[in-house]
Amino acid sequence: METRWVTVDGVRIELPTDCTAGQLREALHKPDETVLVAVAGDLVSVVHNDDQQLAEMVAGCAETYYFTHSDEPSRNEVLSAPDIERAVADPVGDETTFQRPGIDH
Template sequence: METRWVTVDGVFLEVPADCTVDELRTALYKPADAVLIAVTGDLVSVVHDEERPLSELVAGCADTYYFYQPNEPTRNEILAAPELESALEEPTTDETTFQRPSLDH
């Protein structure tokens, strides 16, 4: 099984390429209501499908992940993005992707 190195909530670790959100959450002892947020270059993805392998999603290309719980204090600009709140309220696909905050184009 292929693995890759990523940062999850500030910890650098090896993750299987076909890992799902549910498997990652369970392995890292994260609460059931924690949502996976993936950062891929200039994109941020909120993963809604917890059973699909990350490798099949934009989130699978990420090098940084955060587990986010609703109503938790803001830890950084990504988790404070207004688009995040909208993505959590109205998921329409397997993942919601938006432009990373504070990037000038």
């Protein structure tokens, strides 16, 4: 099985390429109510489908992942983006992708 190195909640780990958000949450003992947020370059992706392989989504291109939930204080600019709250409240499809906060084009 092929793997790659990524950062999840500040820890560098090897992630199998066929991993799902649900498998990652379970392996890292994250609570069920947490949402996986992926940062891939200038895009942020909120994963809604725990069973879809990350590699089949924009989230699969990410090098940085965060597990977060609505009651948690924002740890950084990405996690404080109001787009995350909107994506969690009204999920459409397997993921919601938006421009990373603080990136000017």
